[in-house]
Amino acid sequence: xxxxxxxxxxxxxxxxxxxxxxxxxxxxxxxxxxxxxxxxxxxxxxxxxxxxxxxxxxxxxxxxxxxxxxxxxxxxxxxxxxxxxxxxxxxxxxxxxxxxxxxxxxxxxxxxxxxxxxxxxxxxxxxxxxxxxxxxxxxxxxxxxxxxxxxxxxxxxxxxxxxxxxxxxxxxxxxxxxxxxxxxxxxxxxxxxxxxxxxxxxxxxxxxxxxxxxxxxxxxxxxxxxxxxxxxxxxxxxxxxxxxxxxxxxxxxxxxxxxxxxxxxxxxxxxxxxxxxxxxxxxxxx
Ligand code: AMP
Numbered sequence: 001x002x003x004x005x006x007x008x009x010x011x012x013x014x015x016x017x018x019x020x021x022x023x024x025x026x027x028x029x030x031x032x033x034x035x036x037x038x039x040x041x042x043x044x045x046x047x048x049x050x051x052x053x054x055x056x057x058x059x060x061x062x063x064x065x066x067x068x069x070x071x072x073x074x075x076x077x078x079x080x081x082x083x084x085x086x087x088x089x090x091x092x093x094x095x096x097x098x099x100x101x102x103x104x105x106x107x108x109x110x111x112x113x114x115x116x117x118x119x120x121x122x123x124x125x126x127x128x129x130x131x132x133x134x135x136x137x138x139x140x141x142x143x144x145x146x147x148x149x150x151x152x153x154x155x156x157x158x159x160x161x162x163x164x165x166x167x168x169x170x171x172x173x174x175x176x177x178x179x180x181x182x183x184x185x186x187x188x189x190x191x192x193x194x195x196x197x198x199x200x201x202x203x204x205x206x207x208x209x210x211x212x213x214x215x216x217x218x219x220x221x222x223x224x225x226x227x228x229x230x231x232x233x234x235x236x237x238x239x240x241x242x243x244x245x246x247x248x249x250x251x252x253x254x255x256x257x258x259x260x261x262x263x264x265x266x267x268x269x270x271x272x273x274x275x276x277x278x279x280x281x282x283x284x285x286x
Contacts, residue, residue: 001077003069004085007132010046013083019043020135021081022126024051026066026180030170032079034139037167039080046133047076049086054093055121066180085133092128100124101158103150106240110146111254111263114231122147123154130162137163143170143177145252145265149240169264171197177264189257192227196253199224199233200266203251208273212245221251228255238267246270 004010019038023031031047038045049072056062069086076084100120106112107119130138140148152164169177175197176182176190185193199221206220214235221233231254238248252265269275 001073001081002083003073004083006087006091010083010085010133014044014046014134015082016044018046018133018135020130020133020138021045021047022129022138022140023047023049023072024065024180025049025072025086026068026183027072027075028170028178028180030141030143030178032075033170034141034167035076035079035081037165038137038139043136044083045081046083046085046135047072047081048129048133049076049084050092050125050129052092052121052125053089054124055118057115057118060115061181061184064184066183087132091132092125101127101154103154106146106150106153109240110232110234110236110252112146114254119147119150123150126151127154127158127160130160135162137165139165139167141170142166142168142267143179143264145250146240175201177262179262181260181262184260185257189260193257193262195225195228196255196262196264199253200251200264204266204268207268210273212270214243214245217251221253225253225255228257230255231261235268 002013004013021031021034021038035045035047049069051062051065051067053062073084101123103119103123112119140151142148148166155162155164171177174194176193177197182190202224203217203221206217211217217235218233222230233253235243235249235251237244238250243249247270249268250265251268254261254263
């Protein structure tokens with residue numbers, strides 16, 4: 001695997017159609033699964049490793065976000081990446097950089113309502129990275145469900161010609177979704193954090209038993225969230241429009257354990273309600 005420190009090095013190393021996995025580093029088994037998925041069709045897999053300041057709000061964890069390029073290189077190579085692109089801040093944000101991509105109303109809902117500017121920061125850096133990397137397709141985790149939905153919208157609206165692929169959430173044994181931010185949790189908080197997937201599972205079990213009322217499903221989830229400072233627990237359609245009991249839905253949760261913010265979600269399929277973790281189908285936009 002080649003570690004490219006600049007776009008020039010990156011371009012010299014690319015040797016075929018690219019499948020791209022953008023990350024902020026601190027790689028774990030969730031990222032490795034995205035990389036394996038990217039590698040599955042034999043394409044040239046580029047993983048970017050860049051902690052993007054513009055998606056962090058005032059008082060958020062940009063400074064303290066875990067950084068470990070050597071560890072990331074080992075995980076990326078093992079998972080099948082050909083290139084780890086670790087650009088400098090100046091390459092991503094040159095002094096005259098002036099463009100911001102506004103992904104529209106969805107960027108101001110759910111996580112966007114609590115993290116103003118976050119999704120504009122994500123969309124802007126991802127589109128810039130798309131320009132530098134030139135991928136045929138890009139893989140994102142469904143763990144960050146709203147981010148995936150917004151990037152699918154951006155790719156479609158801007159006719160980027162890049163296939164945006166959603167990948168399943170990888171979890172710890174107790175169900176907690178893997179996240180670089182889990183490293184911030186104290187031992188006691190780590191135990192309590194399992195309340196998030198438990199809340200989703202309980203609501204999904206009620207859904208599988210025929211419950212379709214959004215308020216009741218949300219209340220079932222909320223009752224399992226003892227110890228979590230809840231930001232939201234909301235049922236939406238799979239496209240993040242208002243919930244419709246007859247169509248594919250998603251239950252999304254965000255909350256704090258101490259200073260650590262965690263998110264999770266579960267897809268609910270009325271045609272196969274027992275498959276609570278039904279996956280949002282891969283979407284292709286030209
Ligand atoms: P980040 O952790 O913010 O650097 O995310 C980089 C990519 O990895 C995003 O597409 C995330 O959705 C994805 N990702 C993060 N955690 C997981 C997980 N537990 N399972 C699957 N994908 C994940």
